[in-house]
Amino acid sequence: MSTTRRAAVLGSPIAHSLSPVLHRAAYAELGLDDWTYERFDVDEAALPGFVEGLDPSWAGLSLTMPLKRAIIPLLDGISDTAASVETVNTVVLTEDGRRTGDNTDIPGMVAALHERGVEKVESAAVLGAGATASSALAALSVICTGPVTAYVRSAARADEMRGWGERLGVDVRIADWATAEEALRAPLVIATTPAGTADALAGAVPPAPGTLFDVLYEPWPTVLASRWSAAGGTVVGGLDLLVHQAVLQVEQMTGRSPGPLGVMRVAGEQALAARERR
Incomplete structure (x- = not known):
């Protein structure tokens, strides 16, 4: 007799998460009919109780803000990748109750960039x-x-980025946000700001720009991404990141590899298109 295996994404707010769409599409493609993937609105205060209440049917959790660091004290161990940034977005749960954290955002970013050359x-x-x-x-x-x-934008943020650079072995140089238009001349620009924040920079996109990796996926394309693409630059979007990191989550939680990247991407694109039509 088959036993249902459960996974879910946790965060607050969580209603607009695409993770259920992506993971369910993967389960269907892999023939995992007895797997479910849900979403739960869980904040930092409720997280310990939620985790303690998980039974052996649970295979994994995806974590979004504000839980990516709050989850760490509740785990039995984390990967070197997760430890490098003290951030966990993936928890694999074994039937003996062990909880192990990982960060698939980092290899997901690398994979998304590699996909675009x-x-x-x-x-x-x-x-x-x-x-x-x-x-x-x-x-x-x-x-x-x-x-x-x-x-x-602030000295505190500057100190944080310098600290991460030292920890990760990256030569980080700090510049004030007021000069951010200069960033667009770099061969690779990674925009990690909230929706709308970088829109004002769109008018400064140079001729023949390099690569823009804008981590947003909704609304998409962003004003900056549209202008970048129109100027002939390469654009990597938030959906690319979301799909690549989710593939790694599916592989870790189910033990099935490779995860169905193409199927998951199409499911994500269709879900976003449906939201735009509403």
């Missing part, structure tokens, strides 16, 4: 200095051979 760059720029920016620095530690300039 970006293997190595001599320098890069990061717009923003939040949690996603630290993952971006970790990804750049793999593909960037030279300095990374981080454009930030």
Whole structure:
């Protein structure tokens, strides 16, 4: 008799997460008819109780904000990748109750760039200095051979980015957000800012730009991504990141590899298109 295996994405707010769409599409393609994937609105205060209440049917969790660091004390161990940025977005649960954390955002970023032909760059720029920016620095530690300039709004954020750079072995240089238009001349620009923040930079996109990795996927395309693409530059979007990191989550949680990247991407595109029609 088959036993249902459960997985879910946790966060707050969580209603607009595409993770259920992606994971369910993967399960269907892999023939995992007895697997379910749900979403739960869980904040930091409720997280310990939720985790303690999980039974052996649970195979994994995806974590989004604000839980990516709050989950760490509740785990039995985390991967070196997750430890490098003190951020966990994936938990694999075994039937004996062990909980192991990983970060698939970092290899997901690298894979998304590789898919668009970006293997190595001599320098890069990061717009923003939040949690996603630290993952971006970790990804750049793999593909960037030279300095990374981080454009930030405050001294505190600048200190954080310098600290992550030292920890990750990345030569991080700090620039004020007021000069962020200069970032667009870098061969690779990773925009990690909230929706709308980088729109004002669109008018400064140079002729023949390099590669823009904008981590947003809704609304898409962003104003900056549209202008970048129109100028002939390569654009990597948030859905690319979401799909690549989700593939790795599916592989870890189900033990089935490779995950169905193409099927998951199509499911994500269809879901976003349906939202736009509403």
